[in-house]
Amino acid sequence: MQKQELRQGINDSIPIVLGYLPLGFAFGVLANEAGMSIIQATMMSLLCFTGAGQYIALGIMQAGGAAFTIILANALVNLRYLLFSTSLVPYLKGHVPIAIGSLLSYGLTDETYAVAMNRYQSHPPTPSYIAGLNLSSHIGWIISTLLGAALGTYITNSDRLGLSFTLPAMYICLLVFMTRSKSDIFVALSSAFLCLLIGYLVPSTMGNLFNIIIATIIAASLGMLINEQ
Amino acid sequence: MNSNSIWIMIIGVSIVSILPRILPVALLSRYEFPAPLKRWLSLVAPAVLSSLTTLSVLAPDGFIDISINNSFIWAFIPTLLVAVKTRSLLYSLLTGIVTMALLYNFIC
Numbered sequence: 195m196q197k198q199e200l201r202q203g204i205n206d207s208i209p210i211v212l213g214y215l216p217l218g219f220a221f222g223v224l225a226n227e228a229g230m231s232i233i234q235a236t237m238m239s240l241l242c243f244t245g246a247g248q249y250i251a252l253g254i255m256q257a258g259g260a261a262f263t264i265i266l267a268n269a270l271v272n273l274r275y276l277l278f279s280t281s282l283v284p285y286l287k288g289h290v291p292i293a294i295g296s297l298l299s300y301g302l303t304d305e306t307y308a309v310a311m312n313r314y315q316s317h318p319p320t321p322s323y324i325a326g327l328n329l330s331s332h333i334g335w336i337i338s339t340l341l342g343a344a345l346g347t348y349i350t351n352s353d354r355l356g357l358s359f360t361l362p363a364m365y366i367c368l369l370v371f372m373t374r375s376k377s378d379i380f381v382a383l384s385s386a387f388l389c390l391l392i393g394y395l396v397p398s399t400m401g402n403l404f405n406i407i408i409a410t411i412i413a414a415s416l417g418m419l420i421n422e423q
Numbered sequence: 424m425n426s427n428s429i430w431i432m433i434i435g436v437s438i439v440s441i442l443p444r445i446l447p448v449a450l451l452s453r454y455e456f457p458a459p460l461k462r463w464l465s466l467v468a469p470a471v472l473s474s475l476t477t478l479s480v481l482a483p484d485g486f487i488d489i490s491i492n493n494s495f496i497w498a499f500i501p502t503l504l505v506a507v508k509t510r511s512l513l514y515s516l517l518t519g520i521v522t523m524a525l526l527y528n529f530i531c
Binding site (some may be wrong): 200203209212217220229230231234237238241242243244247248249255260261264265268269271273274276277278279280281282283284286287292295296297299300305307308322353354355356357358359361362363364365366367368369370371372373377378380382383384385386388389390392394397400401405406408409410413414417418421 | 424426428429430431432433434435436437439440441443445446447448449450451452453456459461462463464465466467468469471472473474475476477478479480481482483485486487490492497498502503504506507511512513515516518520521522523524525526527528
């Protein structure tokens with residue numbers, strides 16, 4: 195265990211945890227309203243750790259849907275992680291043992307992926323760094339859920355604090371860091387345009403996040419073509 | 424949904440959210456990817472990040488909202504400027520959060 199790397203991972207998770215606070219809290223509150231106990235809501239955040247998927251579960255529960263429907267919807271929403279995880283493989287190779295890398299990938303989310311990929315552009319991954327980043331993000335998610343489920347009714351609007359913009363602000367900044375070459379900028383702009391266009395033309399992709407997957411695949415492929423010329 | 428169904432749902436969701444994260448690292452790490460595939464995969468991160476940024480700003484509530492009433496667009500502008508200018512995550516976050524708080528409390 196490298197202390198320095200672990201600490202760096204924990205440090206890098208701070209913006210994520212800050213962003214998860216209102217989201218996890220709101221999930222806890224809504225889960226309670228949808229009929230989940232405090233333990234169930236907290237266990238869901240512990241076992242699933244999928245913000246979008248957990249919110250979808252609540253939506254389907256409240257609409258009277260079946261457990262199977264929720265599981266199927268989550269299978270679709272979480273397909274994007276196949277892409278994230280695969281793109282991490284070349285970075286982890288030779289730096290992180292496969293078994294440890296696989297276990298720690300449990301904590302792979304949109305946010306930890308964005309932060310980790312940004313870090314790997316200049317530093318090789320280490321198990322300690324990933325553990326620091328992923329585990330503290332996960333703990334933040336679990337605790338904020340627990341707080342929301344337990345105290346939800348006592349706390350009023352957290353929008354006043356502006357925390358709803360934490361994750362968008364983090365994405366914006368990481369995007370700026372990560373688009374250095376012209377082809378990166380081209381890929382980023384294509385992906386932004388495509389995910390909006392697909393979301394607009396096929397609104398259901400906004401719910402299952404397929405627009406992210408399709409836009410990413412097309413934009414990365416376009417980036418390859420541009421580069422070859 | 425009764426308590427048992429909820430537990431079944433949680434375990435099912437857990438399986439379908441963990442497998443796609445773990446399986447690629449677990450199964451594909453043994454192979455050496457060909458160079459073009461590596462190059463393609465290196466473009467996945469900027470593409471994903473750009474999609475996430477776009478949706479988080481232009482569709483903060485899950486549906487596309489490109490209008491002057493979308494406060495996320497207003498908060499986006501100073502945050503982007505500060506990110507480009509300072510290249511500091513901390514300053515960018517502070518700018519975004521403070522702008523959002525001001526917008527929420529005094530304008531929207």
